[in-house]
Amino acid sequence: MSKWSLALPCLIAFSAHADAPKKTQPTAPAGGGYTGLGADSVPASEIAKFAAPPLDEHVSRKIQAMLDVRGPGNGVITSKGDRMVFGSRVTGTAQVWRQDGAMKFPVQLTAGEDRTSVVGITPDDKWLVLSRDVGGQENPGLYLMSIEGGPLKQVQHLPKVQTALEYVSDDGKALYLRSNDVDAASYAIYRYDLASGKRELVFGEKGLWSIADHVGDTKWLLAKAIGSMQVEIYEYDLAAKKLTPILGQGEKESYDVAYGAKPGQILVLTNKPSDFFRLYALEGGKLSPITPEMKFDIDSFAIDDPRGRIYYRINEHGYAKTKVLDAKTLKELPLPTLPAAENTVLVGVSHNGRFIQLATDGSTLAPQSVVYDWQTNKPTTWRVPMTPEVDVSTFAKASLEYYPARDGTKIPMFVRRPKACNGPCPVVVEFHGGPEGQSQAGFSAGAQLYVDAGFTFVQPNVRGSTGYGKAWLHADDGPKRLDVVSDIEDCAKFIRANWGKDGKAPKIGVSGGSYGGYASLMGMTYFAGAYDAGVENVGISNLITFLQNTAPYRRILRISEYGDPEKDREALIKLSPITHISKIKAPLLVIQGVNDPRVPVGEAMQIYKELERRKIPGGMILFPDEGHGASKRGNIVATIGHSIAFFQKHLMAK
Numbered sequence: 001m002s003k004w005s006l007a008l009p010c011l012i013a014f015s016a017h018a019d020a021p022k023k024t025q026p027t028a029p030a031g032g033g034y035t036g037l038g039a040d041s042v043p044a045s046e047i048a049k050f051a052a053p054p055l056d057e058h059v060s061r062k063i064q065a066m067l068d069v070r071g072p073g074n075g076v077i078t079s080k081g082d083r084m085v086f087g088s089r090v091t092g093t094a095q096v097w098r099q100d101g102a103m104k105f106p107v108q109l110t111a112g113e114d115r116t117s118v119v120g121i122t123p124d125d126k127w128l129v130l131s132r133d134v135g136g137q138e139n140p141g142l143y144l145m146s147i148e149g150g151p152l153k154q155v156q157h158l159p160k161v162q163t164a165l166e167y168v169s170d171d172g173k174a175l176y177l178r179s180n181d182v183d184a185a186s187y188a189i190y191r192y193d194l195a196s197g198k199r200e201l202v203f204g205e206k207g208l209w210s211i212a213d214h215v216g217d218t219k220w221l222l223a224k225a226i227g228s229m230q231v232e233i234y235e236y237d238l239a240a241k242k243l244t245p246i247l248g249q250g251e252k253e254s255y256d257v258a259y260g261a262k263p264g265q266i267l268v269l270t271n272k273p274s275d276f277f278r279l280y281a282l283e284g285g286k287l288s289p290i291t292p293e294m295k296f297d298i299d300s301f302a303i304d305d306p307r308g309r310i311y312y313r314i315n316e317h318g319y320a321k322t323k324v325l326d327a328k329t330l331k332e333l334p335l336p337t338l339p340a341a342e343n344t345v346l347v348g349v350s351h352n353g354r355f356i357q358l359a360t361d362g363s364t365l366a367p368q369s370v371v372y373d374w375q376t377n378k379p380t381t382w383r384v385p386m387t388p389e390v391d392v393s394t395f396a397k398a399s400l401e402y403y404p405a406r407d408g409t410k411i412p413m414f415v416r417r418p419k420a421c422n423g424p425c426p427v428v429v430e431f432h433g434g435p436e437g438q439s440q441a442g443f444s445a446g447a448q449l450y451v452d453a454g455f456t457f458v459q460p461n462v463r464g465s466t467g468y469g470k471a472w473l474h475a476d477d478g479p480k481r482l483d484v485v486s487d488i489e490d491c492a493k494f495i496r497a498n499w500g501k502d503g504k505a506p507k508i509g510v511s512g513g514s515y516g517g518y519a520s521l522m523g524m525t526y527f528a529g530a531y532d533a534g535v536e537n538v539g540i541s542n543l544i545t546f547l548q549n550t551a552p553y554r555r556i557l558r559i560s561e562y563g564d565p566e567k568d569r570e571a572l573i574k575l576s577p578i579t580h581i582s583k584i585k586a587p588l589l590v591i592q593g594v595n596d597p598r599v600p601v602g603e604a605m606q607i608y609k610e611l612e613r614r615k616i617p618g619g620m621i622l623f624p625d626e627g628h629g630a631s632k633r634g635n636i637v638a639t640i641g642h643s644i645a646f647f648q649k650h651l652m653a654k
Contacts, residue, residue, distance in 0.1 A: 071366055279298055358372060454652065481563075488523045532650060533588070542606060
């Protein structure tokens with residue numbers, strides 16, 4: 001018997017299972033099932049009712065041990081290459097640490113229960129810029145701290161306001177930050193003087209603005225988000241206060257930009273000219289490709305501050321590869337030979353461009369961190385991964401496989417399998433968030449926990465995922481989702497028909513967070529019967545109420561992805577899981593952070609009430625100190641533990 005099954009608590013269960021009453025026509029969800037988001041929208045008495053029950057100590061201990069398997073953490077490197085400041089969750093919550101040399105013992109700089117990260121460092125390497133969020137609300141504030149440590153100096157941290165660093169000025173005298181303190185649906189840009197502590201408004205035009213790059217403090221490349229992965233690019237002259245359109249006006253295209261090495265040159269990452277993202281140089285109004293034509297996306301790029309080298313990352317079927325170009329000649333530069341890995345990713349560059357941090361990982365390789373010195377051509381390991389009491393070489397390999405959609409399209413999926421099962425291995429299908437996201441190969445202690453518990457763990461990349469070209473990415477936009485949402489059901493159909501043993505089909509569970517939570521709810525309602533049990537985390541249950549109540553700065557971005565609540569209302573109702581709640585047959589567990597600004601807690605409450613009314617087994621867990629997913633160690637343990645226990649109960653029962 002697996003120790004996972006020892007004395008597992010009942011998960012806030014409903015009364016004995018009863019099949020839901022069958023209806024031939026779905027009923028439209030009410031548009032005003034709840035109002036608002038966050039803790040203010042739910043009575044405290046309700047929140048307390050749905051606290052996570054304690055886990056069996058054997059289960060908790062195994063998850064705790066796996067959470068202690070971690071990579072070295074990404075950070076900022078000083079220009080001398082003698083210090084690194086990085087993030088780690090070793091204390092249970094993400095905090096900031098400093099390391100004074102390769103393989104030196106790190107010093108903890110920040111503490112407490114609030115997630116804190118390093119987002120910048122001044123060019124003289126004396127001051128750190130830190131971001132701190134409270135309770136998963138995603139309304140972070142900015143702080144300054146000496147690199148030597150000590151108290152934090154608040155730059156700005158306001159209730160229900162987002163504050164984010166744009167950049168540190170080249171002379172180190174000022175920070176440029178963006179904030180939605182004037183208009184909840186817009187970002188204004190401010191200059192903060194480090195010496196005086198004074199803040200002044202520099203750019204206040206309405207819109208979701210961010211600074212993509214800058215030339216000193218004279219010119220900016222500004223990005224204005226007009227939809228999900230839809231951006232307009234402008235150049236802004238600070239002295240003249242003149243805004244000049246560059247790219248994307250009158251379009252619905254994706255652009256990421258930076259100034260190049262040549263005067264007047266702009267580097268552009270876009271998929272407008274082709275089906276895949278490619279890196280171009282914009283000169284004289286003309287886009288010229290500077291990376292090879294590939295049947296893969298380039299999913300990110302960066303240029304160092306001295307404009308000497310361009311780094312770009314290729315997404316090849318869910319595997320990451322990093323390449324480097326000389327910024328002036330555009331010729332490829334060699335990177336050091338690193339340990340065999342499935343992914344190699346750039347995670348940091350020093351202000352002077354001399355040092356870079358690379359991270360590598362694989363299914364059986366915990367994340368490794370290497371600092372490379374371009375001057376000496378020497379790679380140096382700064383920190384090694386920690387794998388206490390765990391042999392990661394025994395982890396299941398992520399296998400890239402495919403299943404056919406009903407129209408014949410091949411849908412990619414990463415599959416991790418246990419070494420053996422009695423009969424067909426039960427399967428858990430996890431859909432990723434986004435939907436503009438992607439499940440990728442690489443190290444995953446969380447996935448291994450499911451494998452160790454006896455499940456085949458499957459992560460599909462259905463249509464709408466990134467990494468497979470523009471047509472794939474936009475296949476589910478708005479009402480078009482009706483044509484491809486069947487990818488969710490087709491995965492279960494394929495597994496049930498092909499992964500059986502001795503004439504017996506496997507039982508299948510569905511899970512996921514955010515959009516993956518929505519996909520799980522659709523699998524359990526719209527496609528009732530496809531899956532035998534489900535666990536949804538911070539998922540959308542009603543697209544109408546979601547769009548009405550999500551944070552204002554997100555609404556325009558989500559409308560472009562899911563559809564307009566007025567023009568596309570009929571499609572949104574049909575695509576809402578709660579519309580099809582009468583079809584549900586199988587057990588479903590709902591997990592939600594109360595402070596979630598993206599998917600309001602009301603989405604969980606309304607689906608739970610419908611499940612309760614129909615006496616569907618499962619229940620709900622609310623985390624009062626979390627937002628869009630668990631970030632604190634105890635809550636992560638509870639999420640994983642109760643999810644696996646739930647699937648064991650309903651997929652492994654004799």
